[in-house]
Amino acid sequence: MTWNVEEFVSAAGVTVDRLASYVEDSQRGLPPVLRRRPPRELAARLDLGRWIREGGMTPETYAEFLAAYLDEGTRLHHPGHLGHQITAPDFPAALADFVHGAANNPMAIYEMGASAATVEFEVLRWMLEKVGYGEAGGGVLTHGGSLANLTALLAARAAAAPEAWTDGVPGDLALLAPESAHYSLTRAAAILGLGERAVVPLDADRLGRIDVARLPDALDRVRRAGRRPMALVAAACATGTGLHDDLRGIGEFCAANGVWFHVDGAHGASALLTEEHRHLLDGLGLADSLIWDAHKMLRTSSLVAAVLTRRGGDLDAAFRQRASYLFYGDQDFPQGERDLPQGERGVDLIGRTVECSKAELGLKVFLNLAWRGERGLGDHVARQYATARRFWELARQRPGFECPYEPESNIVCFRYGTGDQALIRERLMADGAFHLTSTEIGGLRHLRVTVMAPATDDKTLEALLDRIGEVGLSAGE
Numbered sequence: 001m002t003w004n005v006e007e008f009v010s011a012a013g014v015t016v017d018r019l020a021s022y023v024e025d026s027q028r029g030l031p032p033v034l035r036r037r038p039p040r041e042l043a044a045r046l047d048l049g050r051w052i053r054e055g056g057m058t059p060e061t062y063a064e065f066l067a068a069y070l071d072e073g074t075r076l077h078h079p080g081h082l083g084h085q086i087t088a089p090d091f092p093a094a095l096a097d098f099v100h101g102a103a104n105n106p107m108a109i110y111e112m113g114a115s116a117a118t119v120e121f122e123v124l125r126w127m128l129e130k131v132g133y134g135e136a137g138g139g140v141l142t143h144g145g146s147l148a149n150l151t152a153l154l155a156a157r158a159a160a161a162p163e164a165w166t167d168g169v170p171g172d173l174a175l176l177a178p179e180s181a182h183y184s185l186t187r188a189a190a191i192l193g194l195g196e197r198a199v200v201p202l203d204a205d206r207l208g209r210i211d212v213a214r215l216p217d218a219l220d221r222v223r224r225a226g227r228r229p230m231a232l233v234a235a236a237c238a239t240g241t242g243l244h245d246d247l248r249g250i251g252e253f254c255a256a257n258g259v260w261f262h263v264d265g266a267h268g269a270s271a272l273l274t275e276e277h278r279h280l281l282d283g284l285g286l287a288d289s290l291i292w293d294a295h296k297m298l299r300t301s302s303l304v305a306a307v308l309t310r311r312g313g314d315l316d317a318a319f320r321q322r323a324s325y326l327f328y329g330d331q332d333f334p335q336g337e338r339d340l341p342q343g344e345r346g347v348d349l350i351g352r353t354v355e356c357s358k359a360e361l362g363l364k365v366f367l368n369l370a371w372r373g374e375r376g377l378g379d380h381v382a383r384q385y386a387t388a389r390r391f392w393e394l395a396r397q398r399p400g401f402e403c404p405y406e407p408e409s410n411i412v413c414f415r416y417g418t419g420d421q422a423l424i425r426e427r428l429m430a431d432g433a434f435h436l437t438s439t440e441i442g443g444l445r446h447l448r449v450t451v452m453a454p455a456t457d458d459k460t461l462e463a464l465l466d467r468i469g470e471v472g473l474s475a476g477e
């Protein structure tokens with residue numbers, strides 16, 4: 001069935017109207033920030049079974065459905081959204097999602113979407129320049145940081161054991177990472193065939209940051225155990241605390257010892273765009289590979305992550321594939337194009353990703369950049385970091401609040417009283433005014449605030465602290 005364009009225009013208008021009031025209400029802090037109705041009840045409210053069985057939705061019934069759907073979800077534009085590291089997307093990125101939904105140029109290869117592929121290529125060039133890898137570097141966008149970490153470690157594996165692709169993984173490889181590393185890294189070790197036991201925990205301070213002075217010991221232990229270090233992983237910044245590892249110290253150690261240095265900059269690499277916070281990433285240029293999520297601090301919807309390598313060839317070596325319907329080997333380019341310089345011929349980024357087809361990821365980053373500029377995105381990062389710092393300042397002035405460290409990003413951990421912190425979080429979410437997360441530091445559960453929504457202000461922070469005081473009192477404090 002071809003599109004009824006009139007119906008599309010009408011339904012698109014409904015979508016824009018509903019989303020506009022949804023975002024407007026959310027930004028004004030109309031509660032709740034989240035609802036968690038049981039799925040059976042929710043399926044009934046949205047009449048999902050009937051729609052699936054019978055179809056027949058029209059712009060009018062769609063309007064009702066969409067309103068209820070949005071109402072039952074989690075509002076990331078709400079000032080009380082202080083939960084997971086998922087941004088309140090900016091509208092240019094939302095437009096990109098809409099364009100992709102209709103045009104669907106999945107650009108596994110250049111001919112499937114020349115503009116989408118070129119936009120991705122230019123976004124990557126911009127990122128490579130920001131990171132300091134420049135023209136020699138290589139990159140690709142993937143659906144999320146977990147896939148990006150896996151891809152970067154595949155490149156590291158190809159460098160350490162090029163035969164692994166054909167012969168399987170040698171049993172002596174090791175991955176060095178602190179326990180605070182994002183779970184996708186240890187998971188990648190298992191997926192890559194190293195096995196979780198090949199992950200060697202690095203000594204860290206009480207807040208989970210890598211202890212640089214103890215790196216020689218760790219490497220010694222690995223080598224004495226007959227293992228070869230495949231890569232060493234550091235965080236910029238760590239998921240739990242938002243704190244940064246000493247990238248320069250670690251990078252210099254890795255360079256001196258011939259160890260592949262991977263930086264997980266999923267959350268914090270965007271600080272490169274702010275004068276004030278760029279110093280946190282000092283030493284990033286020493287990394288062999290790096291990941292950088294756009295859906296965390298560059299205000300795109302989920303998911304867009306960049307995998308960047310200092311040497312472009314390292315990323316090309318991560319995968320090998322044969323498929324006569326996509327890859328033409330020597331015949332990759334039409335006669336006459338084969339010897340053209342970069343920029344003069346189409347680029348197939350498919351050889352650098354786990355995915356075959358993928359969404360038009362570059363367009364989301366590009367439209368945010370095109371609307372706000374690098375400066376505007378940098379200001380967003382700086383503002384979120386400043387609001388988090390403000391929360392920390394306010395919290396530590398109040399009795400009963402304990403903040404174990406000075407925040408470096410927009411992630412702040414703290415405890416209120418001595419009671420059950422998870423219960424405090426649960427009560428705040430049940431209220432629907434605030435969405436917080438929690439994490440363990442040194443084995444002790446802490447509440448965790450991540451300032452993601454631009455609408456969060458001092459009034460929100462004071463109200464949150466008041467409410468924690470109230471619910472905390474009855475949480476066994």
Ligand SMILES: Cc1ncc(COP(=O)(O)O)c(C=O)c1O
Pocket residue numbers: 085143144145146147149182184235237238239264265266267293303305
């Ligand atoms: C440091 C870090 N790395 C990787 C990831 C995984 O990213 P994604 O959710 O895009 O897969 C996260 C997610 O929070 C993270 O904080």
